[in-house]
Amino acid sequence: MSIGWYLAVSAIVFAIGAGGVLVRRNPVVILLCLELMLNAANLALIGFSRMWGNGDGQVFALVVIVVAACEVTVGLGLIVAIHRRRLPIDVDELRELQG
């Protein structure tokens, strides 16, 4: 199977994830979509790794998975904290950081 198919799937998944980040307002869903984007990148990395026949890409993918796990932990923790303070679960409402 040529590399093109792997990349095509990766691109489609990445686009779905990016679109989700942009249109959805629920932070849980945004996190979900971020995961999609990361995994799209993982897919591409593993595809290239297979193409060159060495393990470098797979190492990168593993690192990305670990980082993604950490990120989700922090992200979900934040969402729980937001929920506890009875703030709206909506990223557009949470704009305290404006200049």
Next chain:
Amino acid sequence: MLSILIWVPAVAALIGTIAGGRRTAGTIASLGSLGALGIAISLIAGFNGQGGQLTHVIDTVWISSLGIHYSLGLNGLNLFLVSMTTFVFALAVIASNLRSGARPELYFLLLGIAESAVLGALLAQDLALFVGFFDLMLIPFYFLTGMYGGPGRVMATTKLVIYTFVGSLLMLAGAVALAVLTAHASGHQISFAYSALQATRLGRGTQEWIFLLFAAAFLVKMPAFPLHGWMPDGYREMPLEVLAVFSSVLSKVGAYGFLAIVLPILPDASVHFQTLLLLIGLISILYGSAMAFTQTNARLIIGYSSVAQLGFITMGIFALAPQGAQGAVLQMVNHAIVVAPLFLIVGLLAARAGGSEDIRDMGGIAMRAPILATVFLIVTFATLAMPGSGNFVGEILILLGLFKTKLVFSIIAFTGVLMASVYMLRVFIRSMHNRAGPEVVSRELRWRDAAVLVPFVGAILLFAIYPQIELSRAQDSVTSSISAAQTIASTTSVADR
């Protein structure tokens, strides 16, 4: 030796901060600054820099690709400024110890860093190092003002940051340009060392714009008219101990910069802009005095009087005569040891006048505080350059230097002496004498306040009786530092005739 001197205060303050605890931090910081003072005194005692030689030289390559050296040295020019810095800082740190404030660990750390940076700037013999220390010394003061200041501290800090950073950036640009162009002109490798920069003289046009960049930074720092806009707010908001240090020490680094860097390295431009700088000095004197008449906040009166005093120092430097420069260096030390106690006394007065620093709320404080009144009177007389004080010797040398080169400037500058007597006595009388203010509770100086003020009075009296202690050591360095500009000035004036 000099490295130890520079870094002792910061390291001690850091240890104090790590050790934690209100008492510990302050005590260790005081020990550090007293240690620096001790080293400085031993340096005076063992000083043998006759002929303007640098002593205790340290020179190590720091960033070789840029030609930056960690190079320090002591000569007659910075000897007493260094001692004065350690003296004022030590007493200010001790005074801060006697007062309880929030977050003391950080406070003392910032003061320690500030002291190290000032000492570094004074001792540096490499322009890049000087610029680095110059900027480093400002940073602690932003935080000290912003975190520990009065109610308007945010605005004050903003102004302070903008003014001084613009000045610093201009100076940085000037320093880089100077080094690059000098390297270009001489064909040597790039170097920031003062000696290397002095060795090759740039063209006159180049010197002139670099001069303006440096002058902007130094004049802001002093502050001189019309670049003093940050001063009233900053002075109003800073904690008094910090203000004492700021006004007495930091302003002198600017004046020192003129004398140690600008005059030797850019002599043609210095001569070219002599009249401009004299004019700035003169207007600073007149304007600062006029403002000091009308203010009612004791801090601002003293602040504006500093503008006037720094005007004298500027004029002394740009008289381009040995007497003037000698007077300027002496006056830098003198002004530091009078203005710091003045600010500390303002704090004591405010404590007796229901917390107000406005002279309209004071009055009659001398009644049960004769010692405080005496100390204040001595400091007041020294500030207004009463003959018999060290300040008088400084001013008379400045004016004599001016008298020989620029007669008219000298005569007009004399009105500054006259006005100083009016505004300083006004503060004294309105606070100490006359009818007691509404909330005035007169009480005597406490022992711990006296412990801080008495060393200042001792220093004032020492310089009153024997200013020669400074003059004799500074003479050779000062004359050599202005000699280039002086030669050019005299040849051009002959040519004009």
Next chain:
Amino acid sequence: MSATAAAWIVLAAPLAGTIINGALFRRLPGRSAGWIGTGAVAVSFIFALITLAKIQSVAPGARELTSTLWTIAGTTGVDARATILVDPLSVLMICVVAGVSTLIHLYSVSYLAGDRGYSRFFAYLNFFVFSMLLLVLAGNFLLLIVGWAFVGAASYMLISFWYRRTTATSAGIKAFVINVLGDVGLVLGTFFIFKHTGTFDLLASFHRAPHVFTSGSGDVTAGCLLLLVGAFAKSAQIPLHTWLPDAMEGPTPVSALIHAATMVTAGVYLIARMHPLFQLAPAAGDVGAVVGCLTLLIAGTIGLAATDLKRVIAYSTMSQIGYMIMGVSIGAYTAGLFHLMTHAFFKALLFMAAGSLISAMGGVQSLDRMSGFRRALPFTFACFIVGGLALSGVPPFSGYFSKDSILLFAAGRGGWHWALWAAGYVGALLTALYTFRMIFRAFLGEPCAEALELIETGHLHHPEAPTNPANGEIEDTDVGFPGPDHAVAERAIPMRAAMGILALLSIVGGIVAIPHVTSWLDRFLAPTFADSTLVGNASNGVLALGLILGAVVSIGGIAAAYYIWVARPQLAGQLRERFAPLATLFENKWYFDELIDTLVVRPGAWFGRFSQNTFERVFVNGLLVGGSTGLVRASSALVRATQSGILRVYAALMLLGAAAVALYFLLQS
């Protein structure tokens, strides 16, 4: 012991007194502070006499001894050293200063006995004596200036001694500022001299001056004129005199010591000391003579109209110093210093007597309120009479000889100096008039309430609620004020002793230089003034004319005063009506205060207000500060607008950015 060593002790003793009184002010019981102060100055006086004796043993040509302790500032051509110069002139001055000071200290021991600031007073007073001695002993311009300013500072501190009286503090600052103006004149004058001679040493300057200056050249004239500014400010000569009458706010012994006997005569000393320079600048000398002459006339006329007892004496001081300044400016150095000495005696005496009188009045100084104290205060009255006769120049009192010797010299110079001579006798008439107007109004006539109280009950008058007569403020009893607790001479032995000695000196002080009889003073001062080129040898006829005229004028003046203010009490009012414009002018002190206010104070205040309200606000704060902060704010506002806080916008921007970068690389390849 050498003469210079003795002179150093002369200096050190009062300084030690200051330090002791200042350091131990809490511990000193009762009057011990006063006795310490008096003792210190007495020691100084004794050593002044020793110096006098020692210098007599030096050969007349070598009577210029100097001694240097340390270098104050010796760098780049400046030679400021702590040098004293002991020569006949300075020895005469230290004897007069220390002697009169001792007596005034003695007087103050009793006079200020009840005051809250007793040891403070003596610390200040000793400091003043130290400064004055430093001024006259200085052998270096710098040290001279130091002494010059120190006496001004001491004068300030003592004028403001009762510092909760606003009148006292404002008088103090006025005196100080005018004195600083004098200091500036002195320093600038010194610069002009230094520019050519290249040394601050007095003797070296004098020796070099004739070689480096041509007579009447611009720089030496400018220098001497500026020295004169210093002298005028210190000696209260027109137009820098307005501080002296106000200085009467100080305690009366201060008025006696500083504002009559010693400090205000420093200008006379200065001109005499600088005579080698003034000889090279005849124009400056002429200016000094004219100003002195104007002062003696104008001050005399104001003295005729003033109603405050101490101010009458103050104007009289101005007037007498006018004589001295005129004298030393025309070259009559010995005569000027002779008058300085006799004036110190009789003026100090008059002030002391006035202090006694004011005590009896419970602090009131207005002549309008006083009368008939002759029986209540016989000793004070006697002292007033002796002082008044000496001041008016009635033979054979001391003032008669000293004043005439100045005028005689003026006549001897000839030419336009005859006008000075004539003015001097007009001034003498005025002197006799205002002096005895004061004495007659205070002591003759019906006894006033205070005098009656003293005669009948033997009590000094104590006001119920003491008020400051100048502005009606209730006195602050914490700090002290003139009047209630102070003693009268009749009841205090130290005061009587001091006044008695001065009265004696006022009577016989003239014997040191009676024309054709004694010439001790001339011979003593001759080494100092040997190089003087100005001579005023008048013929014996002029001498006789002057002596007779002096006697006639003074006695005539006293008789006229008696006629106007005692024999025909209503005549004074009639005269005032008759010459109303003139009287108004005199009563308003020739409008000098108003003139200075309009010319100097108001423009200064206007400039200050302009700086603060307009310039600082508009230019510095608006343009410079506002401009730079505005620039930073505007640029930061631009950046800030993009920070909306909406997460999705940030994400979109990021994606766009990434896409743009990707697109760029794609297009590149």
